[in-house]
Amino acid sequence: MTENAQRGGPSWTYTQDFYTMALAGTCLKVFTDEMKGKGLCATRAIAADDVVHEETALCCSQNMDDYNIGVQVCAFCLKSLETPRTQVARNAHCRKAALALPHHQLHMPESAVPCLWRETGCTDLFCSARCREAATQKFHWVSCAGRLTAEQQAARREFLQYDWVQNGVDFSDTAMVGFRIVAQVLCAHRLHGCSMSEGFAPYAQLIRSPLASFYFSYLLLDNVPTAASSTAEVAAHAAAVKASKSDPMAIPEVRAAYTVEGRSKAAMCKEGVALLQRLFDMSDEERSYLNASRWSELLGAVLLNGQDRSPPSPYDLHRDLVACLPDGEALMKEFEHNVLQTSSLTDAADLSHSSRGQGIYGVGCLFNHSCDPNLNVQYAAVNDETLSVVALRDIAAGEELTISYIDTSLPYAVRQQQLLDHYLFECKCPRCRCESSENKLFT
Numbered sequence: 223m224t225e226n227a228q229r230g231g232p233s234w235t236y237t238q239d240f241y242t243m244a245l246a247g248t249c250l251k252v253f254t255d256e257m258k259g260k261g262l263c264a265t266r267a268i269a270a271d272d273v274v275h276e277e278t279a280l281c282c283s284q285n286m287d288d289y290n291i292g293v294q295v296c297a298f299c300l301k302s303l304e305t306p307r308t309q310v311a312r313n314a315h316c317r318k319a320a321l322a323l324p325h326h327q328l329h330m331p332e333s334a335v336p337c338l339w340r341e342t343g344c345t346d347l348f349c350s351a352r353c354r355e356a357a358t359q360k361f362h363w364v365s366c367a368g369r370l371t372a373e374q375q376a377a378r379r380e381f382l383q384y385d386w387v388q389n390g391v392d393f394s395d396t397a398m399v400g401f402r403i404v405a406q407v408l409c410a411h412r413l414h415g416c417s418m419s420e421g422f423a424p425y426a427q428l429i430r431s432p433l434a435s436f437y438f439s440y441l442l443l444d445n446v447p448t449a450a451s452s453t454a455e456v457a458a459h460a461a462a463v464k465a466s467k468s469d470p471m472a473i474p475e476v477r478a479a480y481t482v483e484g485r486s487k488a489a490m491c492k493e494g495v496a497l498l499q500r501l502f503d504m505s506d507e508e509r510s511y512l513n514a515s516r517w518s519e520l521l522g523a524v525l526l527n528g529q530d531r532s533p534p535s536p537y538d539l540h541r542d543l544v545a546c547l548p549d550g551e552a553l554m555k556e557f558e559h560n561v562l563q564t565s566s567l568t569d570a571a572d573l574s575h576s577s578r579g580q581g582i583y584g585v586g587c588l589f590n591h592s593c594d595p596n597l598n599v600q601y602a603a604v605n606d607e608t609l610s611v612v613a614l615r616d617i618a619a620g621e622e623l624t625i626s627y628i629d630t631s632l633p634y635a636v637r638q639q640q641l642l643d644h645y646l647f648e649c650k651c652p653r654c655r656c657e658s659s660e661n662k663l664f665t
């Protein structure tokens with residue numbers, strides 16, 4: 223164990239074989255850095271716009287709110303199974319309005335393959351028999367609602383309805399990914415005869431931190447000053463950021479928000495894992511492996527490594543298609559105007575709400591952050607759970623490969639705050655170093 227890990231911080235140790243296999247034939251190489259932990263660099267020169275990496279997810283999962291309201295996606299790859307019409311009807315709460323969608327017949331509906339245990343209560347759908355088979359082998363064998371006893375089903379409902387909002391931060395989507403990872407580990411153990419640690423091995427490579435290390439203070443502060451704010455505000459903000467490094471509770475707003483509830487994060491993890499133990503009817507061996515501290519660490523790993531995995535919206539795809547037809551744009555504008563008149567929606571953009579999810583990528587999560595990244599992550603290239611990473615500019619052999627974890631158009635102070643709160647590090651990329659000295663001159 224590294225010194226860092228002994229102090230409760232993330233461990234930089236990893237299994238070389240895991241990455242040797244995963245990176246074979248790519249232009250990527252793992253390196254370790256004292257500050258950043260593991261990272262990836264280029265083994266050869268890369269040209270702008272080249273696809274640098276493509277990978278399917280170790281695990282991906284629909285966000286809990288969308289799952290609970292029945293937004294239909296493939297339960298394996300998250301591809302949307304809605305038609306533009308069903309999407310409009312759901313978002314506008316109005317089937318009649320959706321029937322007027324111009325040129326709706328242009329949409330070729332995705333097939334929806336039901337779960338093998340639909341007769342006994344599973345409502346999950348898949349986009350193909352192949353996805354159904356992959357899901358069954360990987361996790362669905364143990365988590366399928368149609369295969370659970372009444373007591374397990376009750377625990378499953380409790381898990382889905384559990385209050386995952388803790389101190390103003392919603393952990394439900396993280397819990398949903400964690401749930402799927404636990405199902406994968408148990409499926410490897412029960413169906414494929416692996417030990418619990420073998421089943422967990424791909425996730426043990428991920429940078430870990432207990433949930434208690436995550437504060438999200440930027441989500442709790444209403445008026446985070448920006449670089450454009452007054453100098454005094456920037457100075458006060460900088461002082462607050464500095465204080466928050468050793469003690470986030472030093473920010474009064476954070477302290478206020480964090481003390482309103484009686485339940486601690488540790489209690490949330492304990493209750494969450496107890497639900498999982500009931501839900502999966504775990505044996506003693508499984509319970510001792512998947513205990514509250516591993517669950518907390520797993521949620522931490524998901525928070526640090528989860529990547530947005532939102533399938534393209536069928537409504538957006540349809541609107542773009544219709545816009546290419548004569549009068550198409552005008553037709554769509556008129557349609558949206560009419561929907562807004564007849565529904566409770568106030569913004570046409572709300573019609574596009576498809577489904578959101580998250581993916582965990584074994585190699586993709588090794589890209590470190592820079593506020594001036596040389597790579598861009600694309601999801602829309604393929605309508606499944608594939609991650610595709612493209613070069614934003616020419617990259618020299620040996621250069622570190624970086625993506626941005628946040629919106630790079632944000633001002634320096636806000637970027638630093640978000641990275642610290644969510645990813646637990648201070649960014650010292652060349653752009654931040656430059657802007658930090660400008661800020662010092664300012665104040």
Ligand SMILES: C[S@@+](CC[C@H](N)C(=O)[O-])C[C@H]1O[C@@H](n2cnc3c(N)ncnc32)[C@H](O)[C@@H]1O
Pocket residue numbers: 232234257258259260261427428429526527587588589590591592645646647648649650651
């Ligand atoms: C998605 S992981 C990236 C891979 C990670 N370095 C590892 O060892 O597995 C995100 C974590 O990497 C570290 N990290 C990423 N970019 C960094 C940077 N620019 N400076 C310092 N630490 C960074 C932080 O600990 C962050 O929480």
